[in-house]
Amino acid sequence: MRAYIPAYELKSLGRLTDVVSLLALEPGAWKPFAGGTDLMVLFESGKLDHKKFVSIWNLPELRGISVTPEFVTLGALTTYTEVQSHDVLRQEFPMLCQAASETGGLAIQNRGTLGGNIANASPAGDSPPALLVYDAKIELISSNGPRVVPYDGFHTGYKKMVMRPDELIKSIRLPRVTQAWKQYYRKVGTRKAQAISKICFAGLARMDGGVIQDIRIALGSVAPTVVRCSATETALKGLKPDASAISKARAELAREISPIDDIRSTANYRLRVALNVLEDFLTGL
Amino acid sequence: MPDPSGKVEINLIVNDEPRTVSVYPMARLLDMIREDLRLTGTKEGCGEGECGACSVLLDGLLVNSCLVPAIQAEGTSIKTIEEIATGEQLHAVQQAFITCGGAQCGICTPGMVIAAVNLLERIPEPSQAEIRTGLAGNLCRCTGYMKIFESVVRACQDNKQNIPAPVGG
Numbered sequence: 220m221r222a223y224i225p226a227y228e229l230k231s232l233g234r235l236t237d238v239v240s241l242l243a244l245e246p247g248a249w250k251p252f253a254g255g256t257d258l259m260v261l262f263e264s265g266k267l268d269h270k271k272f273v274s275i276w277n278l279p280e281l282r283g284i285s286v287t288p289e290f291v292t293l294g295a296l297t298t299y300t301e302v303q304s305h306d307v308l309r310q311e312f313p314m315l316c317q318a319a320s321e322t323g324g325l326a327i328q329n330r331g332t333l334g335g336n337i338a339n340a341s342p343a344g345d346s347p348p349a350l351l352v353y354d355a356k357i358e359l360i361s362s363n364g365p366r367v368v369p370y371d372g373f374h375t376g377y378k379k380m381v382m383r384p385d386e387l388i389k390s391i392r393l394p395r396v397t398q399a400w401k402q403y404y405r406k407v408g409t410r411k412a413q414a415i416s417k418i419c420f421a422g423l424a425r426m427d428g429g430v431i432q433d434i435r436i437a438l439g440s441v442a443p444t445v446v447r448c449s450a451t452e453t454a455l456k457g458l459k460p461d462a463s464a465i466s467k468a469r470a471e472l473a474r475e476i477s478p479i480d481d482i483r484s485t486a487n488y489r490l491r492v493a494l495n496v497l498e499d500f501l502t503g504l
Numbered sequence: 505m506p507d508p509s510g511k512v513e514i515n516l517i518v519n520d521e522p523r524t525v526s527v528y529p530m531a532r533l534l535d536m537i538r539e540d541l542r543l544t545g546t547k548e549g550c551g552e553g554e555c556g557a558c559s560v561l562l563d564g565l566l567v568n569s570c571l572v573p574a575i576q577a578e579g580t581s582i583k584t585i586e587e588i589a590t591g592e593q594l595h596a597v598q599q600a601f602i603t604c605g606g607a608q609c610g611i612c613t614p615g616m617v618i619a620a621v622n623l624l625e626r627i628p629e630p631s632q633a634e635i636r637t638g639l640a641g642n643l644c645r646c647t648g649y650m651k652i653f654e655s656v657v658r659a660c661q662d663n664k665q666n667i668p669a670p671v672g673g
Contacts (some may be wrong), residue, residue, distance in 0.1 A: 228530075252573070263532070325638065325640070327641065381620040458662075
């Protein structure tokens with residue numbers, strides 16, 4: 220059933236300081252509203268329980284991509300279209316660009332934002348596995364000032380986050396240290412565009428003489444949150460990615476993830492595909 | 505004075521004309537276009553950002569108007585399907601849809617045409633893959649897509665023929 224429009228409030232304030240003051244006034248009373256690609260879907264189907272929102276779409280402080288020798292910093296409102304067209308991101312963070320290109324279609328990519336994707340906290344998001352293996356840092360802002368938290372651990376349970384109700388995501392920082400690593404991203408969905416993932420995989424590996432020196436693996440849609448698979452990573456470090464290592468890694472990953480049956484897929488299918496995608500990643504190293 | 509009903513005034517440019525509408529801030533841009541501005545060429549398909557039938561250009565970018573709250577259209581410039589033809593002169597994309605049978609029931613057609621026009625603005629000579637990506641967010645339940653794809657290819661060819669040869673070339 221459609222929502223009753225007059226029951227909803229959506230304020231537009233021009234400045235970040237005004238927005239964080241409003242959020243602090245009565246924490247939880249007002250929630251931020253970015254590009255609307257998730258919230259408007261809930262709204263239209265009558266499932267948007269919260270009624271008071273503040274639009275952050277027009278805040279210049281949350282826009283733009285900046286590059287320093289250590290980090291690429293993306294404003295929280297960076298759209299998927301902007302991610303794909305940024306030269307440094309394309310060169311050094313291709314998995315994030317691929318994730319952005321496989322999120323929705325062009326019209327969604329023009330409105331959907333990276334900060335919104337994180338704050339929506341879906342375990343099926345396309346960008347989060349890439350952000351996890353890139354060791355992203357999240358800069359939060361509130362009326363008390365900024366604080367930076369690691370993205371690993373940001374989601375503490377299904378739709379639960381370390382971000383407080385009076386905080387906003389200001390930016391996402393990506394450390395520029397993985398250029399020379401092998402990168403592998405794979406989203407498995409029902410069709411190529413406009414699909415939500417059945418599983419989503421991001422892998423990074425630093426190789427030396429055919430041996431895995433360091434490795435990072437993250438998956439979406441296989442647990443209540445996106446997950447970094449540290450046990451599988453530990454099991455693979457120092458090994459050559461041969462048949463015995465792959466078999467060991469498959470067994471470890473099967474223990475580490477907990478996919479479920481839902482409208483988009485089954486636990487069995489997800490487990491099987493996750494293990495096969497892991498094997499595809501390792502085979503290509 | 506704020507309107508006690510909760511409505512707000514939105515000022516925007518619609519098809520090159522300045523317009524002011526009074527709407528609820530969460531009203532969908534789609535409803536504002538169809539009901540307040542009476543531009544009913546833009547269609548509603550799924551109402552959840554999956555099908556692209558409600559596509560319009562917002563500051564030159566393709567968007568699903570069902571997913572844009574009215575308040576975020578303040579100060580923007582919107583282009584709808586009504587502005588794609590020039591008077592009685594159809595856009596090359598529209599003519600190609602007729603020539604190639606790219607339109608059947610017509611619900612997806614305005615969104616398809618807007619997406620195709622936007623594609624050709626960004627990439628005048630798109631590859632086959634770029635055409636497929638450019639239309640990937642628009643669903644059609646009639647044509648099986650091939651006739652739509654052929655329509656866009658045809659529009660590119662017609663566009664190219666209309667470009668005068670370079671002087672001295």
